[in-house]
Amino acid sequence: MRQVLVGARLFTGERMLDGHAVVVEGERIRAVVPVDAVPTDAQIQRLPEDALLVPGFLDAQVNGAGGVLFNDTPTVEAALAIAAAARRSGTTGLLPTFITDEPGRMRQACEAAVEAMARPASGVLGIHLEGPFISGERPGVHESRFIRVPDAGDLDYLGALPARLAGQGGRLVVTLAPECVDDAVIQRLTSAGVVLSAGHTAATYERTREALVAGVRGFTHLFNAMPPAQSRQPGPVVAALEADEAWCGVIADGIHVHPAMLRLLLRVKPPGRVFLVTDAMPPVGTEVTSFTLYGRTILRREGRLVTENGTLAGADIDMVSAVRNCVRLLGLPLEECLRMASLYPASYLGLDGHLGRVAPGYRADLTLLRAELSVLATWVGGQQQQH
Template identity: 55%
Template structure:
């Protein structure tokens, strides 16, 4: 069906354009044209003139939302529920994230995620497997008894999953600690199309660069579950900042990383290499005050999610708030904050030719937001999938 979105300024991924309409055909952007040049036969979608039509947000690290946790039941239905739960925050595509768990849970997630990724309208863009191949020393909330090195079975399973997901334009993102995964394993993952990221790691500066040479292309929640930079042992954070070609995920909630350090990170990396993640958990989008993880209660308190021992367990933030925090905490222009939530994560996955812009040939995933980044309506492949109630 031919559609024409008109009435609101359009952020096309580069700048905000006035008096522009967006022609969409069969879920793909056909053209941007003058707002009064309505294509013949098009269904006109009238937008709030006080809002901005922006590319839909991508969240590459989301453990749960809407009251559910992907680890608790790693099925296609759970992944789709999480994706639907964050549409009210302008998010159109996610990688449901499986944190360190037993072999059976990992196998179950790998077996079921393809079903969700096959459906373009699901919003599920693959899977993020965060562990179990990480550092016990830098485990964070991850359960240490599940942490291990990859075995041949893991290499085969994840390679096959990556290849299968790529056939549907989806991705497998894998977080590892390079000190616990040999170079040949990293290379095998990368060769099969796995997007390999370093996280929950205490690896040396030198080891990180060895891992990058073998296929690591990113860093998971930079600065968290990593040692602090020291003058003679700069470690993974400094290695990430010194590497010009790698991407870094960042949790901009004001709790995980001090805003001053985040400004330094942004100044150090080339433009386009830092993207937003939420690391969200089940309470996001609900009034839940606690949830269960690994048999322990995680409490919601003061904008944080913490165990009884005070260990951070994911984050209590949605993507719209993360974008807003970029403008208020980090003094970034709205255009850059929007790119950090859309174009840049798409770039990390190698999908920035499909997502992150409103341009011909791109999927018509849109977030209609106020200039204060309050979502009003969300569109997946041109279809309205959530709209704020007028009440």
């Protein structure tokens, strides 16, 4: 049975449309048509006229949400719970993110993600391994005792994982420090289909440039967990700014990165190469005031998640809030803010052939927004989700 979503204004991922409807058949968008061309044999769902229907948000970095931390419980149920919690803020697809930990638990998380992807309308798009191949000089909140270099077993396992995920339209992202792996490792993982991102790194500008040539595709929460740019030590930040082809994920909570730095980044980078991530942790979507990570208490204080000594530990933000911040703090057009939360992350992950747009043939992953940019409803694979 075909269903038609009609009444709201529509943003396709490229432009705003008035007086149009979205025809959904199964899990795909069949057509975008003027309201006077709506099929007569379809089930009509009328949406509020003051609402905006947009491509569902995509988040490539979600450690937890709704009281669940993927590192604590690297299971199918945890991945699904995180995705369900994130949907309440408009995110219809995400990569549950597993930070530096024991090798066995890392593989358990990967297997959980593979299985979660197979569930209908799960919203799980693969997995992001943030570590353990990172710099001991820039661990952030990551546990230093688990930081290591990849061994032959890691390379065999991770090299085989992208093909398993790709069969279901998923991706494996691995955040690593370029100075901690050599180019042969980067080339091997990239050629296997792993999306490599530089992060938690103290790499020089020169080493970062070499890693980009070898196959590193982007940067994880740019500016954070890496040295600041200096006049004689430009480091990874300037390498990211200068490389037109490199993608940059950013946390737009006004805390992790000053808005002025984000505005500068957006002026320097080619259009489309900067995308939003939340780096969300378990308190997001709840009222809790603390949680534990590696047995340490993480406190929720005035929009920050911090250890008792003040180190940032992920972010206390959801995706629709990040979109609002891009409008209010950065002064960007709404259309561009929406792309940073949908089309651009889809492009970064190589999923923009079926996600990130409202267009025929694309998966019917949709978010309905109120005028003040809060979430009314979501659809994943054509199925409306309850919030």
